[in-house]
Amino acid sequence: MLKRCLLVFCGVLCLLTCATGSVFAISAEQKAMIADNCTVIREDLKKVQRSDARARVYLGGKYELILNKYVTPLNVRLVENSLSSVSFIENQNTMASNKMKFANDYVEYQQRLEELVSMDCKNESEAFYKKLEEVRTKRKKVEQDVKEMRNSLTKFVELVGKLKETLNAKTK
Amino acid sequence: MRKLSKSEKKIERGGKNLVILGVLSVIIAMATTGVALAIYHNSGDIYLDRSRPGFLPDEEEIEDENEEKDGETEYVFAKDGNLTKEDIEDFLKNLNKEIELIDAYEKPFGSDVLSDEHLGITGEIKIPEAEAAESVAE
Numbered sequence: 258m259l260k261r262c263l264l265v266f267c268g269v270l271c272l273l274t275c276a277t278g279s280v281f282a283i284s285a286e287q288k289a290m291i292a293d294n295c296t297v298i299r300e301d302l303k304k305v306q307r308s309d310a311r312a313r314v315y316l317g318g319k320y321e322l323i324l325n326k327y328v329t330p331l332n333v334r335l336v337e338n339s340l341s342s343v344s345f346i347e348n349q350n351t352m353a354s355n356k357m358k359f360a361n362d363y364v365e366y367q368q369r370l371e372e373l374v375s376m377d378c379k380n381e382s383e384a385f386y387k388k389l390e391e392v393r394t395k396r397k398k399v400e401q402d403v404k405e406m407r408n409s410l411t412k413f414v415e416l417v418g419k420l421k422e423t424l425n426a427k428t429k
Numbered sequence: 430m431r432k433l434s435k436s437e438k439k440i441e442r443g444g445k446n447l448v449i450l451g452v453l454s455v456i457i458a459m460a461t462t463g464v465a466l467a468i469y470h471n472s473g474d475i476y477l478d479r480s481r482p483g484f485l486p487d488e489e490e491i492e493d494e495n496e497e498k499d500g501e502t503e504y505v506f507a508k509d510g511n512l513t514k515e516d517i518e519d520f521l522k523n524l525n526k527e528i529e530l531i532d533a534y535e536k537p538f539g540s541d542v543l544s545d546e547h548l549g550i551t552g553e554i555k556i557p558e559a560e561a562a563e564s565v566a567e
Contacts, residue, residue: 287550294549301549305542312537314477319531326506327524333508340512364473386550393543400538410528417521424514 283386291382302374306367313363320356320406328352328413340423344416352409359402366395 283291291298328349335341369392378385469475504523506516545551 287545290550298548298550301542301547309538310476312534315534316531316537317477319527323524323527326504327520327527330506330508331520334506334510334512337509338512360473364476367473367476389543389548393540396538396543397540400540403537407531410531414521414524414528417517417524421514421517421521424512424517428514 283383287386288382291385292379295378298378299374302370306370306374309363309367309370316403316406317356317360320352320359323410324349324352324356331417335420340420342416348409348413348416352406352413355402355406355409359399359406362395362398362402366392366399369395 332341332345332349335345369388373385373388373392376385376388469478504519506520506523541547
């Protein structure tokens with residue numbers, strides 16, 4: 258009985274090891290590709306790094322502008338006009354935290370990308386691919402942050418639309 | 430041999446002190462620059478600073494920035510005053526313009542650029558542009 262249990266346990270352990278190992282496993286062909294295309298891959302990654310810096314500066318600037326020139330002044334004015342609502346304040350907080358998350362995740366992503374660019378892909382192709390997977394995960398996080406920020410912007414526009422209707426009804 | 434007077438000794442030491450001062454100031458300058466660079470790197474500002482080599486803005490971007498400045502007067506939403514329907518209409522119009530500019534940025538941080546296909550890890554072996562040009566010339 259004990260032997261059987263041990264056998265099953267070993268089997269499960271083997272399966273789990275194989276499953277987790279396969280996540281980062283790369284084929285011999287891929288390894289060769291990385292080593293052969295090393296220079297080109299690094300050039301491509303540097304290009305990505307530059308275009309990402311542009312995207313970060315552009316989007317970060319726009320988020321900052323919307324928060325400082327639209328969201329905050331409107332909330333202050335709503336309070337002054339006794340029209341303030343919880344949803345507007347909640348939305349402002351969500352936007353601010355999303356912006357912060359975007360900035361922090363971007364720094365983490367760029368740090369990993371820089372590590373990847375400085376790696377010796379010719380001789381350490383397997384480690385290079387593993388790091389590339391890590392960079393992809395971090396990049397996905399940043400992409401998700403951009404989507405979340407866009408969602409809070411949509412919600413803000415909806416809230417302003419509702420406010421417009423309220424003001425419309427008041428004037429009638 | 431004549432004994433050196435106090436003032437003469439001071440002058441002799443002064444030269445040495447000057448050298449020590451010079452060396453010390455160089456060391457301090459290097460240390461503070463190192464600390465500043467470490468902060469610059471660890472804070473993540475290095476990833477945003479487009480004035481560093483290789484990150485300078487493109488010519489078209491500079492033109493775009495100028496065009497923006499030459500355009501209409503900047504919209505400012507006042508923090509005080511009575512809030513009217515017209516104010517909100519104006520606000521929405523300008524806000525939507527900004528959002529359109531955000532949406533105009535195509536696929537920011539999309540996953541395709543780091544895919545195996547894009548990096549040439551699954552496809553055929555790529556030849557670097559410089560090497561390709563050389564082989565063509567030959």
